[in-house]
Amino acid sequence: xxxxxxxxxxxxxxxxxxxxxxxxxxxxxxxxxxxxxxxxxxxxxxxxxxxxxxxxxxxxxxxxxxxxxxxxxxxxxxxxxxxxxxxxxxxxxxxxxxxxxxxxxxxxxxxxxxxxxxxxxxxxxxxxxxxxxxxxxxxxxxxxxxxxxxxxxxxxxxxxxxxxxxxxxxxxxx
Amino acid sequence: xxxxxxxxxxxxxxxxxxxxxxxxxxxxxxxxxxxxxxxxxxxxxxxxxxxxxxxxxxxxxxxxxxxxxxxxxxxxxxxxxxxxxxxxxxxxxxxxxxxxxxxxxxxxxxx
Amino acid sequence: xxxxxxxxxxxxxxxxxxxxxxxxxxxxxxxxxxxxxxxxxxxxxxxxxxxxxxxxxxxxxxxxxxxxxxxxxxxxxxxxxxxxxxxx
Numbered sequence: 001x002x003x004x005x006x007x008x009x010x011x012x013x014x015x016x017x018x019x020x021x022x023x024x025x026x027x028x029x030x031x032x033x034x035x036x037x038x039x040x041x042x043x044x045x046x047x048x049x050x051x052x053x054x055x056x057x058x059x060x061x062x063x064x065x066x067x068x069x070x071x072x073x074x075x076x077x078x079x080x081x082x083x084x085x086x087x088x089x090x091x092x093x094x095x096x097x098x099x100x101x102x103x104x105x106x107x108x109x110x111x112x113x114x115x116x117x118x119x120x121x122x123x124x125x126x127x128x129x130x131x132x133x134x135x136x137x138x139x140x141x142x143x144x145x146x147x148x149x150x151x152x153x154x155x156x157x158x159x160x161x162x163x164x165x166x167x168x169x170x171x172x173x174x
Numbered sequence: 175x176x177x178x179x180x181x182x183x184x185x186x187x188x189x190x191x192x193x194x195x196x197x198x199x200x201x202x203x204x205x206x207x208x209x210x211x212x213x214x215x216x217x218x219x220x221x222x223x224x225x226x227x228x229x230x231x232x233x234x235x236x237x238x239x240x241x242x243x244x245x246x247x248x249x250x251x252x253x254x255x256x257x258x259x260x261x262x263x264x265x266x267x268x269x270x271x272x273x274x275x276x277x278x279x280x281x282x283x284x285x
Numbered sequence: 286x287x288x289x290x291x292x293x294x295x296x297x298x299x300x301x302x303x304x305x306x307x308x309x310x311x312x313x314x315x316x317x318x319x320x321x322x323x324x325x326x327x328x329x330x331x332x333x334x335x336x337x338x339x340x341x342x343x344x345x346x347x348x349x350x351x352x353x354x355x356x357x358x359x360x361x362x363x364x365x366x367x368x369x370x371x372x373x
Contacts, residue, residue, distance in 0.1 A: 238351060
């Protein structure tokens with residue numbers, strides 16, 4: 001499958017975004033805000049962005065708008081809640097002697113266009129209650145579902161598994 | 175403060191333990207991945223929060239580790255799941271449920 | 286710092302988790318099972334190294350944990366791709 005062809009070319013804003021994220025990562029790792037560290041952070045960010053510039057098509061999926069960080073925070077809240085719920089659910093299954101499982105593989109539809117968005121959606125699906133993203137094929141995501149009711153079709157699966165995440169991810173990724 | 179931090183550490187370790195237990199008890203590869211990934215990821219989350227409460231001056235590096243685990247752990251498990259799926263392993267089915275067939279189309283998405 | 290009761294308990298649970306995951310790693314029965322076990326083992330080990338940093342009160346081990354996590358991730362993905370490529 002071609003992973004990058006769906007992505008358009010990144011704009012100047014996306015390159016600046018890349019520099020900023022790399023610099024932030026450097027500062028977090030260095031753990032100080034001295035002038036030297038700041039200079040090094042932005043220098044390294046710029047060099048790495050310049051070196052990998054032609055392959056940064058992945059970044060084109062990022063929606064650069066002032067509201068995006070807000071959506072990101074809301075997504076993180078939903079995600080953390082789902083993660084905790086997933087684990088209580090999984091703990092119940094693991095600890096119960098009879099192992100209540102009804103596993104099946106279903107498909108889920110996504111309207112996210114960028115590969116970054118699909119990847120994040122697949123990640124979220126993997127970490128939420130009883131579902132595991134297996135493969136991404138075009139705009140379908142294969143999901144292994146631990147507790148699948150018999151005869152679930154595409155729409156039902158999409159609503160049950162990915163709809164809530166997709167709504168939030170669309171706020172900051174294409 | 176230390177008590178709260180210790181509770182977080184304990185919760186994290188407990189979830190890591192549950193994940194390992196799930197790894198041992200689950201009947202097939204897919205369910206093992208599920209149990210392993212989810213529980214251990216939340217375990218890491220809770221444990222690292224506990225560590226950050228215990229040593230607040232380390233928050234930046236702990237945040238790096240946490241972000242990294244949250245980002246890569248599902249990626250690696252999805253990669254494994256994809257490899258297993260493409261190599262043709264079918265999901266395990268519970269036999270003889272209480273009513274009717276187990277699942278209408280267990281392999282509906284197969285190539 | 287000296288660990289108190291709760292922290293000792295947490296350490297014991299982590300050790301038990303590592304042992305159980307290791308049992309699955311040894312038992313198999315198939316190669317994918319071992320890869321899954323190895324993946325879980327690496328994440329638990331990363332947590333354990335972070336715990337070591339707490340016990341020894343030295344942030345150097347956090348860097349060790351980070352690098353270990355990165356390398357383990359690359360390794361697991363590489364092995365997964367190898368399994369996938371080996372299909373008939």
